[in-house]
Amino acid sequence: MAVLSKIRQRSLLLILVIGFSLLAFIVTDLIGNGGFGVTKNIGSVNGKDIPVQEFLQKVSAAQSRQQGLSPTQASTMVWNQEVERALYEKRYEEAGIRVGRDHVYNMYAQDPSVSRNPQFQNALGEFDKAKFNEFLVNLKETNPEAWKNIESNLPAVENAAKKQLYINMIKAGFITTKLDGKAKYNLENNKVTFDYVFVPYTTINDDEVKVSDDEMIAYMNKNEKKYKADPTVALDFVFIENKASAQDEADIRKDINNLLSPRVVYNEQTKTNDTIPGFRGNVPNIKEFVNNNSDIPYDTTYVAKKDLPLDHAEQLFNLEKGAVYGPYTDNGYFKISKMMARKPGSTAKVRHILVSYEGSKSPSPADRTKEEAKAKADDIMRKAKANPDSFAKLAKENSEDPGSKDKGGVYDNVYEGQMVPEFNDFVFNNAVGKMDVVETDFGYHIIEVMDKYDAVQIATVAKKIQPSERTSDNVFTVATKLEMDAQEKPLEDLAKEIDQEVKSATKIGLHDEKIQGLGDYREIVRWAFSEDTKEGDVKKYDVTNGHAVVRLKSRNENGLQSLEEAKTTVMPILMNEKKAVLIKEKMKGDTVDAVAEATGSTIATAADISLAAPLITGVGAEPKVVGKAYKLEEGKNSGLIEGKTGVFMVRTKSVTKAPELPNHNATIARTQSQSRGGVQSRLTTALKEKADIEDNRGEFNQ
Structure with missing residues (x-):
């Protein structure tokens, strides 16, 4: 109770x-x-949802298939595939396209890994559908798991077959008629020659004309399709490097210097002082000494002089046994090195030509008998001995070793035991200059010993030059203070106070992962596009070798290019329009001669210019100018023309028509081929522009 x-x-x-x-x-x-x-969906295409779970599974599968593919790259690849699939599936349905077994087999036949497999080829080396079908039937019984994988991939193969049929149908609709062929022929071969006066836009200084932001926006709105842009952000950032200070370097150098001489350390177990021998002395166990004191483990490899650190190779290679060199700096480390041993002729430089035969272990054995291979190798060696300078050419033409044939057959720094026994024995049991034919399991080799190198075994203690904990804490404090102060004060002013530079990264897309000047930092991109992040917001991120204090400079929502981008593309166009007005005021007169006199310009001649290639020597491409000259009667003046590079006036001297041909079949075939090329990419772009595509990937943690 x-x-x-x-x-x-x-x-x-x-x-x-x-x-x-x-x-x-x-x-x-x-x-x-x-x-x-x-949202439950990663996006939609024309109202058809792309479920997020399905999408993420495909992204994971893509990463499994392609090693090194980042999540963002995989996401972008799968997204494009899903969008295209949705766009094209509707077209297949409307066109009534269906595919059967033969279509699927044709798709497999286009896959080199299948079609070039001898298991699926007939006596002529062609893909045999019957053999492939037999393989699939047997696979179902012998390896059900592999069969399931193939079956699960069947819809994708069928979809690819439908797409191929559809694209081929579209291509078939691109026809070049006789009239088209003739027009193209005339466009390329009719020539015009004209005199012209030209005043470049560069004769007007940029500061003489002003283009406002409103004018650029109006121009982009007028040409909206051309200047449409996906969402982007622009960032400013200060990178504060976490690197070793001068004091850190001095401390590291002191530590490694102390290892050279004997030192006394207290032994906790014996409660006595032990004397540890120095690196310069007689160290009982050099491997243990190095591994206990070095950031790089002990290495017993013998190395040639050319493989030692370039700036210290001479001193290191010429050390006496037991002698020590250093401390010295190499590749971000302080090092001390000790000569352990020297071995003469330890590595070699050789060149060879491999002649394989059927049944040899060569990666691609040639279709010849062993006897034929030997005869060929002997013949090549005779040629090489007669003219040693021809060895590289003989290797390129005859060698079946893909690893060396394009390098003159040369292998440098070959060490003992690296090659198969017969090859190895010939190289290390013969003097420099020796050449002969040597048989191995791979075939017959024409081998020449080009050089031999002495090698040394060196023990090295290396200490990485890196910031101390004290330095790292100071750098963190500076970066944190900069982040906090930048909430109230201009980042540029604060950066100057700590002797740092503000860098910019522009045109960063919603699904990008790379930031110019920083590297792959997807989390920064996500922050920049977050609804909670406002223009001017600042945040600190830990990055490789330091910290980045990042400010969201601007965000350009889906629509037109930003004004910053427009200044490099739109502003020159509008400036030239305004310059043209000023130039025209100077170009007084109704004839080329009068304009030349008024402007002090020289009358130039453009000879034999076609409409297909409207290039004026010394000026550039001017299609509008050439087109006007082509339409004028001989001796007539054009009036002022605003070209791409300046203002022109032209006077046509002659128009030479191309000779008549009995037919234009060659031009028709070429034009038709060109028009059909790139159909798929052009069609995909057109379908995407017309479609209602909703992309929600930004809402998910990619």
Whole structure:
């Protein structure tokens, strides 16, 4: 009864606890199912949803298939595939396209890994559908798992077959008529010669004309399709490098210097002082000494002089046994090195030509007998001995070793045991200059020993030059203070105070992962596109070798290019329009001669220019000018023309028509081929522009 009484007294508390538990359960379920503003779909195409779970599975599969593919790259690849699939599937349905087994087999036949497999080829080396079908039937019985994988991929193969049929249908609709062929022929071969006066836009200084932001926006709105842009952001950032200070370097050098001489250390186990021998002395166990004191493990490899650190190779290679060199710096380390041993003729430089035969272990054995291979190798060696300078050419033409044939057959720095025994024995048991034919399991080699190198074994203690904990803490403090101060003060002013530079990264897309000047930092891109991040917001990120204090400079939502981009593309166009007005005021007169006199310009001649290639020597491409000259009667003046590079006036001297041909079949075939090329990419672009595509990838943590 007492327990029941306590429960009654705390009934309100229990109700609240149960209520909160239910609410938590509901919220969890809502989030998992796309509630409270979280979409369940990664996007949609013309109202057809792309489910997120399916999409993420495909992204994961893409990364499994292609090693090194980042999540963002895989996401972009799969997204493009899904969008294209949705766009084209509708076209297949409208066109009534269906595919059968033969179409699927044709797709496999286009896959080199299948079509070039001898298992699926007939006696002529062609893909045999019957053999491939037999393989699939047997596979179902012998390896059901592999069969399931092929079956699961069948819809994708069928879709590819439909797409190929559809694209081929579209290509077939691109026809070049006789009239088209003739027009193209005339465009390329009719020539015009004309005199012209030309005043370049560059004769007017840029500061003499002004283009406002409103004018650029108006121009882009007028040409909206050309200047449409996806969402982008621009960032400013200060990179504060976490690197070793001068004091850190001095401390590291001191530490490695101390290893050269004997030192006394207290032994906790024996409660006595032990003397540790120095690196310069007689170290009982050099491997243990190096591994206990070095950031790079002990290495017993013998190395040639050319493989030693370039700036220190001479000193290191010429050390006496037991002698020590250093400390010295190499590749971000302080090092001390000790000569352990020297081995004469330890590595070699050789060149060879491999002649394989059927049954040899060569990667691509030639279709010849062993006897034929030997005869060929002997013949090549005779030619090489007669003219040693021809060895590289003989290797390129005859060698079946893909690793060396394009390098004159040369392998440098070959060490003992690296090659197969017969090859190895010839190289290391013969003097420099020796050449002969040597047989191995790979075939017959024409081998020449070009050089031999002494090698040395060196023990090296290396200490990485890196910032101390004290330095790293100071750098962190500086970066954190910069982040905090930048909430109130200009980042540029603060950067100057700490002797740092503000760098910019522009045109960063919603699905990008790389930031110019920083590298791959997807989390920064996500922050920049977050609805919670406003222009001017600043945040610090830990990056490789330091910290980046990042400011969102601007965000350009889906629409037109930003004004910053427009200044490099739109502004020159508008400036030239305004310059043209000023130039025309100077170009007084109704004839080329009058304009030349008014402007002090020289009358130039453009000879034999075609409409297909409207290039004026010394000026550039001027299609508008050449087109006007082509339409004028001989001796007539054009009036002023605003070209791409300046203002022109032309006077046509002659128009030479191309000679008549009995037919234009060659031009028709070439034009038709050109018009059909790139059909798929042009069609895909057109379908995307027309489609209603919703991309929600930005809402997911990629």
